[in-house]
Amino acid sequence: MRIGCPTEIKNHEYRVGLTPESARELVLRGNEVWIQSGAGLGIGATDDQYRAAGATIVDGPDPIFAECEMVVKVKEPQAGERAKLREGQLLYTYLHLAPDPEQTADLVKSGVTAIAYETVTGPNNSLPLLKPMSQVAGRMSIQAGASALEKAHGGRGVLLGGVPGVLPGRVMVIGGGVVGFNAAQMAVGLGADVTILDRDPEVLERLGTHFESRAKTRFSNMANIEQMIGEAELVIGAVLIPGAAAPKLVTREMLPLMKPGAVLVDVAIDQGGCFETSKPTTHAEPTYVIDNIVHYCVANMPGAVARTSTYALNNVTLPHALRMAELGWKEALRQNAHLAEGLNVHAGKVTYKAVADELGYDYLPTADALA
Template sequence: MRIGCPREIKNREYRVGLTPESAKELVTHGHEVWIESGAGLGIGASDSEYIAAGATIKDGPELLFAECEMIVKVKEPQAGERAMLREGQILYTYLHLAPDPEQTADLVQSGVTAIAYETVTGRGGGLPLLKPMSQVAGRMSIQAGATALEKAHGGRGVLLGGVPGVMPGKVIVIGGGVVGFNAAQMAAGLGADVTIMDRDPEVLERVGTHFEARAKTRFSNQANLEEAVCEADLIIGAVLIPGAAAPKLVTRDMLKCMKPGSVLVDVAIDQGGCFETSHATTHDDPTYLIDEIVHYCVANMPGAVSRTSTYALNNVTLPHALRIADLGWKEAMRTDPHLAEGLNVHAGQVTYPAVAAELGYELKPVAELLA
């Protein structure tokens, strides 16, 4: 199979779909790998390293989209890239379709076979291709929130860890999954006053056992959430419903009781965000103010630590890329039902239930396509 890896063009996105080491694995399996010139520079990988790995360098993305059977990326294809996709081609990347009707319509129109990293499942029921980026984003959310809390960045002027004689900042983490756990770990490590909120008693028990006295847990009902929001210096939105739009848990009305200069970091922004006042921002302009509350809603946070993120991502995406290339997407999915969960769009039809339900498409079950 001929596999193409274009340079990412989303704002400040420095990750790359294939590292030189991943390209070499694919070449070793007998596949042809085309890399757009400069695609790896954001992780410190030169064209010559890809050539040494057996890949072919191409100028510009046009030839890759025109000639390659599979396109491997990191972020969802932008409008110009979507215009180059074609029927029968495989697109393997993060998609986050539920809150993005324009992208979904373009993918349906193109006839492409679109496999989303974020809905591929694991044996334990988790999301292994989403997990490493969730770990990165969770940890980065505290760095971003701590910076946004600085007075020079519009914040309250609070140091999360405090100092002797001065209370630490209060951090509320909404969601005790991978993002929330990693955010809490970083915040607790800084010495902040941390509370993790979730609706699942088992999650609360697990994180409570892990953190012991370093972080508190609290059941996430409406009354508890409203009270916590009012007390917080920093709120991390870490809620995920796989493949679906995130629920709006913090409303605009709740902002009225927050202290001016408090910070909201919405890590769920890829799925539409879990704060009512959230809209996606970029690394160039990461924050904005609503009702004197600082909002940080960068949709590709891990892109800022591109080398760490790319290698962590390739560790989990490469095995499936190899299966797809070796067997073809249908046989790869017939023999691996977890990979089959990643199919979101095929030949003009939406195949993922949450996306179809959210955007009003008729669902084409994956099982019917594989029969």
């Protein structure tokens, strides 16, 4: 199979879909790999390193979109990239379609077969291709929030860990999954006063056992959210419903309850965000202020630590890419029900129910698409 990897063009996105090591694994199994010149520079990977791995370097993205059977990316294709996709081509990347009707419409129109990293499942309903980026984003959320809390950045002027004789900052983490757990780990490590909210009693029990007295847990309901949001200096939105738009758990009416200069970090912004006042931002302009509350809503947070993120991502995406290249995407999905959950769009149809329901498309079950 001919597999192509273009340069990411989203604002301040430095990750790359294939590392030189991943390209080598694909080539060793008889595939042809095309890499856009300069695609790996954001992680310190040069064209010569890709050539040494057996890849072909091409100028610009056009040859990849025009001639490669599989296109491997990191972020959702931007409008200019979507215009280059074609019927019968396989797109393998993060998509986050539910809050993005324009992207969904373009993918449906193109006839492409699109497999989304974020909906590929694993044992016990896990999301193994999303997990490493959730780990990165969760940890980064505390770094970003701590910076946004600085007075020079518009924040309240609070040091999360405090100092002797001065109370630490209060951190509220909404959601106890992978993002929330990693955010809490970082906040606890800084010495902050941390409370994690979740609706699953088993999750709360697991978090309580892990953190013991270093972090508190509370059941997530509107009463507890309203109380805690008035006490917190930093609120992390870490709620995910696989493939669907995130629920709006903090409303505009709640903002006056918060301390002036407090910070909201919405890690769920890729799925529309879990704060009503959230809107996507970029690493170039990461924050904005509404009602004296600083909002940090960068939609590709892990792109700022591109090398760590790319290698963590390739560890989990490469095995599926190898199988699809070896067997063809249809047979690979037939043999692996977890990978089949990643199919979001095929031949002009939406094949992921949560996306179809959210955006009003007729739903084509994956089994029918594979028939």
